[in-house]
Amino acid sequence: MDASAIKSETVITSSSVKITSSLxxxxxxxxxxxxxxxxALGFAGMMLSILVGSIASxxxxxxxxxxxxxxxxxxxAEIPAEKLPRGGFDDVLVKSLASHFPNVDVSNRAxxxxxxxxxxxxxxxxLRDRIxxxxxxxxxxxxxxxxxxxxxDQLAKGEIRRDTPENQRKISDVQIAWFDKLExxxxxxTPFNWALFTSADSRFPELAGLRGAIVGSFWALLVCFxxxxxxxxxxxxxxxxxAPKNRTSDLIEININNLAAVPSVVFGLLALAVxxxxxxxxxxxPLVGGMTLALMTMxxxxxxxxxxxxxxxxxxxxxxxxxxASRQQVVFDHVLPLALPGILTxxxxxxxxxxxxxxPLLLIGMNAFxxxxxxxxxxxxxxxxxxxxxxADSPERGFVSRTSAAILVLLGFLxxxxxxxIFLRNRFERDW
Amino acid sequence: xxxxTFAILLIVSxxxxxxxxxxxRSLLDGGQRLHSIPQFHGLYSGLTIxxxxxxxxxxxxxxxxxxxxxxVMAALPTIDVGELSSGARQLLLAEIKSIAGGRMFxxxxxxxxxxxxxxxxxxxxxxxxxxxxxxxSTLILLMRARGKVTSEFxxxxxxxxxxxxxxxxxxxxxxxTTIGIIFALLFETIKFFRLVPVTDFLFGLNWEPQIPxxxxxxxxxxxxxxxxxxxxxxVITVLALFIAVPVGxxxxxxxxEFAPRNLxxxxxxxxxxxxxxxxxxxxxxxxxxxxxxxxxxxxxxGLPVSPNTAMAAGGVMGIMLIPFISSxxxxxxxxxxxxxxxxxxxxxxxxxxxxxNIVFPAAIPGIAGGVLLAVSRAxxxxxIVVMAAGLIASLTINPxxxxxxxxxxxxxxxxxxxxxxxxxxxxAFALGMMLFLVTLGINIFAIRIVRxxxxxxx
Numbered sequence: 001m002d003a004s005a006i007k008s009e010t011v012i013t014s015s016s017v018k019i020t021s022s023l024x025x026x027x028x029x030x031x032x033x034x035x036x037x038x039x040a041l042g043f044a045g046m047m048l049s050i051l052v053g054s055i056a057s058x059x060x061x062x063x064x065x066x067x068x069x070x071x072x073x074x075x076x077a078e079i080p081a082e083k084l085p086r087g088g089f090d091d092v093l094v095k096s097l098a099s100h101f102p103n104v105d106v107s108n109r110a111x112x113x114x115x116x117x118x119x120x121x122x123x124x125x126x127l128r129d130r131i132x133x134x135x136x137x138x139x140x141x142x143x144x145x146x147x148x149x150x151x152x153d154q155l156a157k158g159e160i161r162r163d164t165p166e167n168q169r170k171i172s173d174v175q176i177a178w179f180d181k182l183e184x185x186x187x188x189x190t191p192f193n194w195a196l197f198t199s200a201d202s203r204f205p206e207l208a209g210l211r212g213a214i215v216g217s218f219w220a221l222l223v224c225f226x227x228x229x230x231x232x233x234x235x236x237x238x239x240x241x242x243a244p245k246n247r248t249s250d251l252i253e254i255n256i257n258n259l260a261a262v263p264s265v266v267f268g269l270l271a272l273a274v275x276x277x278x279x280x281x282x283x284x285x286p287l288v289g290g291m292t293l294a295l296m297t298m299x300x301x302x303x304x305x306x307x308x309x310x311x312x313x314x315x316x317x318x319x320x321x322x323x324x325a326s327r328q329q330v331v332f333d334h335v336l337p338l339a340l341p342g343i344l345t346x347x348x349x350x351x352x353x354x355x356x357x358x359x360p361l362l363l364i365g366m367n368a369f370x371x372x373x374x375x376x377x378x379x380x381x382x383x384x385x386x387x388x389x390x391x392a393d394s395p396e397r398g399f400v401s402r403t404s405a406a407i408l409v410l411l412g413f414l415x416x417x418x419x420x421x422i423f424l425r426n427r428f429e430r431d432w
Numbered sequence: 433x434x435x436x437t438f439a440i441l442l443i444v445s446x447x448x449x450x451x452x453x454x455x456x457r458s459l460l461d462g463g464q465r466l467h468s469i470p471q472f473h474g475l476y477s478g479l480t481i482x483x484x485x486x487x488x489x490x491x492x493x494x495x496x497x498x499x500x501x502x503x504v505m506a507a508l509p510t511i512d513v514g515e516l517s518s519g520a521r522q523l524l525l526a527e528i529k530s531i532a533g534g535r536m537f538x539x540x541x542x543x544x545x546x547x548x549x550x551x552x553x554x555x556x557x558x559x560x561x562x563x564x565x566x567x568x569s570t571l572i573l574l575m576r577a578r579g580k581v582t583s584e585f586x587x588x589x590x591x592x593x594x595x596x597x598x599x600x601x602x603x604x605x606x607x608x609t610t611i612g613i614i615f616a617l618l619f620e621t622i623k624f625f626r627l628v629p630v631t632d633f634l635f636g637l638n639w640e641p642q643i644p645x646x647x648x649x650x651x652x653x654x655x656x657x658x659x660x661x662x663x664x665x666x667v668i669t670v671l672a673l674f675i676a677v678p679v680g681x682x683x684x685x686x687x688x689e690f691a692p693r694n695l696x697x698x699x700x701x702x703x704x705x706x707x708x709x710x711x712x713x714x715x716x717x718x719x720x721x722x723x724x725x726x727x728x729x730x731x732x733x734g735l736p737v738s739p740n741t742a743m744a745a746g747g748v749m750g751i752m753l754i755p756f757i758s759s760x761x762x763x764x765x766x767x768x769x770x771x772x773x774x775x776x777x778x779x780x781x782x783x784x785x786x787x788x789n790i791v792f793p794a795a796i797p798g799i800a801g802g803v804l805l806a807v808s809r810a811x812x813x814x815x816i817v818v819m820a821a822g823l824i825a826s827l828t829i830n831p832x833x834x835x836x837x838x839x840x841x842x843x844x845x846x847x848x849x850x851x852x853x854x855x856x857x858x859x860a861f862a863l864g865m866m867l868f869l870v871t872l873g874i875n876i877f878a879i880r881i882v883r884x885x886x887x888x889x890x
Contacts, residue, residue, distance in 0.1 A: 019780070030784035037686020040679045041699050044758075047751045048706050054721045055713070234602025242599060254879075255606045261805065261875045262868065263812020265839050266613060269864040272846065273616035280497035295609050302606075328592045356710025359814035359839070363846050385712045385815075392716050392819060400720070407713050414708060 059404030065193035065206060066148045066156040068119070068182060072096045073141045074131060085132045089124040090116065093146075100185060101178060114175060118182075120147040122207040145189070150205040150398035152179050156188065159397060170397075196405060200371050201382065201390070205398025208391070210406055215373040216286050216366065216381030217355060223290025223377055224297055224354050229347055231294075232301030233336075239302070240309045241331050260299035267296050268363030276364060283365040284380035292364065293354040300353065304346020308339035341428030345421045352417040356410065358385040384410045433559040434493070437566050441485055444570035448577055449478035455581040468587035476591040477577035483594060485569050492562050500554040501525055504547055617868060620861030627855045628656045633862060635659065639825035639836075641845060641856050656859050658866065660825035664742070664835030668817060669810040671746025671831055672753055677803060679750075680757030687758070688765045689787050707755035715819030718748040723820060730832065738822070738834040745820040746831065749813055753806045760802025764795040801882035808874040812867060814839040838863050 073096055079087035094116040098104050105111055123146035130144075131137050147153070151170040154160045156179075166173055182188055200212035235256075243249040271292040275281045281288050312335045320330040361367070367386045374381035382390065388410065391403040453474030460466060466473075505525060524544075531540055531548035532555075580587075625633070636657015683703075687696055723744035730737030737743075768791045776786040792799075822834030823844060845860040 026782050026785065030782045033784045034686065034690050036682045037690060040683035041686065043679055044683060044706060044754050045702055048702060050721065051717050054717065058720070231602045231605050234599045235605065238599035238603040242596065252603050252606060255610050257879055258872065258875055259606055259609060261808060261871070262613070263814070263839070263871055265812065265814045265842055266864055266868050269861060270613045270616050273620060274612055279494050280501065298605065326588065326592065328595060358710065358712040359843065362843055367847065385710055388712050388716065392719065403716060407716060410710065418708065
């Protein structure tokens, strides 16, 4: 054995000692990295669960609404048939409410007003509509279930606490006592709040619903789909199948990638200046909203379509070309139908993004206060996300849970759309 | 009327398709050999009707509004209108329009009612004219296309040429959009710089856009220096990155190498959900939960925290960006060739050493690109800051204070009724221009980095 071999052996032993001694430390480092990783994931998961949890816990209450059952005597003295649709509907309601409280002075207007505040402002219009529809009811006693005003709704849901000092509450001890009496008489019920879906926006939380917003979002998404779907597919087909590889097509590609990353508020500025300022289209209209969203959705659809077209194997194209199809026939008759599931999946995901988009809609005025659902894309409307924004800004307590409920509805729609997209992908995706 | 116009257009194009297809079929039945199959004869007819007339109708509809407005305004009696400023003219036009729409407030002057009547008349005349023009041109095109059905006619080439043109048009929409954005912002920004000097905007340290609308109103004189707004934007962006970058990168490293398959299966969709939540929801979350929590924590240790602290907006924005950075980093690390990993492991590195010393550095260009894109997102993000950040621009970098951002200012300046000739509105466009330029610069830089890096291993 010569000297160098001995030397190398001692080097090996000494370095293996060194390695063994440092191994523990190195494994400790690895463990720490893994712990950090789990902690990071846990942080993200925790934030998601706090987000969903806090919104769900404040939103579920808006899905029920406190109602009051009333036997209303339609007094012909207050509501004369010849004066319809005018009449003292509110007085009639308060009087029938007062019949439950023998010790309330009916002639004391201030007290009657206090009592009347239990009823929602919408109750009198419900009554009016019923009587206008059927004037024979005048003089009869009818049974009505009307929503109670927001403070009492909050009281019933426990959001207004009885142990807070009276001067820090919206309703006085007397009013709480009245409400408790009604509850004892079994007149208070909390049914599912259908009004959340069937009525439009209102200044009064107990009457406000999402119908206008859902309809507005529907119109905007319809316009968005009608514009962005054909344009997006057309652009993708051209770029993927026909475009020569030159400067122009490079420029278009860079453009599309950039558009996908332009802040959404800039699209709102574009819509405000061009669609509303230059073209003179109406403000707050879902048509303008849809056009703006279409410009933002198009890059998503183009990118998804190109990926779907790329996934169709070249053998399909070659076979079609081989039996004499033209290039366009190949694309439209063979490649496109095979790519369609992928395209639809991408489109639905793009539309789901568009549904949640808020900033551009704010700039074109889709945050207006509108109390009826739009009948066409040219009428003023709000959309779901802008409605959330409006409600989040409203000071009334009842709007906090309405906002959360609206968010839950929006998330519900998003989950539904993404679910459809996932279903399409799983059902129709083919491995070539 | 417009619906009827579109209906006519659609019906005539469809009948053109059917007519020509049938004509071509009967030629076939008559024993002739056709150059193109009957479907292409039909398609040619349908397209030659649909494409030009649809272009005409859309152009007409775009131009009709401004044109009728202009005619009505030009015909107004000069004694009453005289030399009105452009704002007053817009107001007048809006009033005439609302009278024309049947919404009258009080008793408008006679000449306004007359103008409204004229507006209604011109509008009706224009739609009727459009209807007639559509009917006439579609029928002429139908006849022309019908005359082209012969055995030699190259209908396939004809219609494929049109379709090719349509495809090219579709792909240029992206370019038109970019041009539209640039021009829209540029015009309004130039108008703004006529009212407010460029240097005041770029180097001013005061942002107080509340200017008096009437002469007698008491309000600040208005100052349009964007630096405090920019600083606020940067403060919130830095706060957001402070959360998103470490959490995003560490979770990406973990998911990429260490996570068991099952955990990965759960964690990936979880991050996707986090990425799919609309920003307005994050904004509400910031207001409802995060801001009160930070405030409570601040009070507990005796720190003064403003109600709409930059920390709430920045923190929530950071949460929003976690999945973005994480998925970018994950992709970048997955793209590092297997050989590098195997080489490191074969030399005796632990998996952690392999990730941190080999894979992560190799993926840095891709990760940097992703982080840059996240920066541009944070700068352009609107709803979270509109709901959770402040409105008043102050030169501060204290994250507990309230700051404002470019997007907040754009939205607050433009919400509500706006006219296009006061500096307040135009300032929003100038800010929009700066936002567009900054994010565009970052995006191009980021995309370039990502691309360059991808090519390196291919």
